[in-house]
Amino acid sequence: MLQIGLTGGIGSGKTRVADLFAARGAALIDTDLLAHEITAPGGLAIPALLEAFGPACLRADGAMDRNAMRELVFSDPAAKARLEGITHPLIRQLTEARAAAIRAGGLHPYLIYVVPLLVESGSWRARVDRVLVVDCSEATQVARVMARNGFSQGQVEAIMARQARRSERLAAADDVVDNEGPPEALPAQVDRLDQMYRTLAGA
Template sequence: MIRLGLTGGIGAGKSTVAATFVDRGAYIIDADKIAREVVAPGSMGLTQLVEAFGDAIVAADGSLDRPALAAKAFADDASRATLNGITHPLIGARTQELLDAAPDDAIVVQDIPLLVENHTAPFFHLVVVVHADEDLRLHRLTTMRGVDEADARARIAAQATEEQRRAVADVWLDNSGSAEDLAAAAARLWDERLMPFEANVRSRTVAVPIPALVDADPNPAALPSRLSNRLWAIVGDKAVAVDAGSVRGSIPRLRVTVRDDDAASKLVDLLPAGGFPAVAEGVYGAADPGRPAEVTVVVTD
């Protein structure tokens, strides 16, 4: 199994990519859908929100009146913290339930509009960003979705910048063309990279890098940082340091320093599951054919 984080600015075309992945067999987890589900009529989430913010946040049909909630929940930092304290654990628990139910050979696609803003990129095997220039997104929102221009500009401005998205992106899908072009690009990504990546993780096989995929990295300068952050997410408190190290040819070389042999032994399973199968004792490679890496685990002196 691999987990893919799918994100992109409003109006970029993320839904087209998600639909293409689903058609090819993806196990989809939609963050927005979960956020609505946990506060649906009759849910514990809605009950807790009413207890915190009052009956006025409930519409006549028993559903959550989101504008009414927003007026109360975003009035100050304390109210916002109350809202997050109710919804975030419920969203997290439901997401984990869906992850636990995924098949062992699944390519799990987590559709998360605010993935960059929430700083969760390192927790995915791969992050895919769907991008379109701001003017094009504005045109789509106002003409295709009927969003007021001022509202559309405000929504775009409130989200992550192109630079911030590019810093965490492993794959950059440009949607300046047609929906058919974007769907075709997503299908190629699925066939050429995602399926081999998942099979390699499951079989604990180091990938043979595919030059075209490697060369398509949206931000090569940030690759060592992305890999370091990914390794930290995998190893957690079992490591005392993760160093980006050097580059051998086009292959970043990273080092994970652990406290003792017991911690090193735990990484024997954690690193392959996270996308870095073993090459030799204490040495790991990348299962992703588009993102080669060499990882060495050393015990601190």
């Protein structure tokens, strides 16, 4: 089955583009959603998180406190490594299980993995047939995330500093969706790529 890795920096519009592909029949596996799933109340990662970080890492409802953990790992590389050592293997296991189910189902022409840190991870490039980057300027990223999340400019820039540079993502791309402009510009770009992926997949 043809496998596409979709990525882009924070605020680039990955989710909007992924949803457009899903509307055209593509299968989607979003690793961010899997990360939320395993850190939700009762999630697969919760026991290991408690052991590694103690009860302060959880909210009152039993989910991982994402804001507290974000602050911790930004300031403590060892904590970041511990967190990733817990979550990344679980996300990979779930990703592979769901991909196997999608392939067995035979209902979709191709599969898109939505992976925010695809370029940074190193291993993902070998796992997909093509890399699709959703691209916009860094100024647009900052403005969108400030409006969406209520973060300060400094908070957004700190997150971006830990992601691949725009030039690095574009260098890794086989295909690019330009999301600098209005949302109305996206469907035609997705239509073109959808037809190309269907052709490559023999669908």
